[in-house]
Amino acid sequence: MTSYRKAPNEAKRKKKLTRLSGLTEQLIAPALVKKSAYLNQLIAHWPQIAGPYAQWAKPADIHPATAEDKDGSLTLSIHSGRGPEALAQSDDILRRVNQFVGFQLASQVRVKQDLPLNPHQGTSANPLSAPVSQPKSASLQEALDRLGKTLENRGKK
Numbered sequence: 579m580t581s582y583r584k585a586p587n588e589a590k591r592k593k594k595l596t597r598l599s600g601l602t603e604q605l606i607a608p609a610l611v612k613k614s615a616y617l618n619q620l621i622a623h624w625p626q627i628a629g630p631y632a633q634w635a636k637p638a639d640i641h642p643a644t645a646e647d648k649d650g651s652l653t654l655s656i657h658s659g660r661g662p663e664a665l666a667q668s669d670d671i672l673r674r675v676n677q678f679v680g681f682q683l684a685s686q687v688r689v690k691q692d693l694p695l696n697p698h699q700g701t702s703a704n705p706l707s708a709p710v711s712q713p714k715s716a717s718l719q720e721a722l723d724r725l726g727k728t729l730e731n732r733g734k735k
Contacts, residue, residue, distance in 0.1 A: 616640050627678045634660045650684035655693040664689045
C-alpha cells in the first residue's frame with residue numbers, strides 16, 4: 579500500500595457533513611448587509627425622499643447597481659390601481675432616491691400592487707354609522723340597520 583504525503587498547507591479533511599447553507603451564508607452575508615443597509619435607509623427616510631409619493635408607495639426591495647450589473651432596481655409596494663402612476667413617475671422617484679444616497683443606486687422601478695388600502699382614511703371612525711342616503715322604506719332601513727350591527731360585531735371579534 580502506497581501512502582502519499584500531504585502538502586503542508588492542505589487542510590485536514592472533515593469526516594462529517596457540513597450544511598451548504600452554513601457555507602453560503604459566509605459568502606453572501608456581506609452583500610446582504612450592504613443591500614439591507616440601503617433598504618433600511620430608504621424605509622427610515624422614505625417620507626422625506628419620496629415626498630408626495632410616500633402616501634401610496636413604500637420601498638419593498640432594492641437590488642443595488644454593481645460593477646457587473648449597472649442596472650440596479652428598486653421595488654415599490656404600492657396601493658392597487660396606482661401602477662400606471664408609479665411607472666409614469668418612476669424617473670422622478672429614482673432621481674429622488676439616487677440623490678438621497680448620493681450615487682446611482684437604481685436605474686429602474688418595479689412595482690408590486692400589494693400595499694393594503696386604508697378604507698377608513700379621511701372618514702369617520704365608523705364608516706357604517708354615516709348613512710349614505712335615507713331609504714324610503716322603513717323595513718329597508720331596519721334591515722340595513724341590522725346588517726350594519728352584524729358587520730360591526732364581526733369586526734370586534
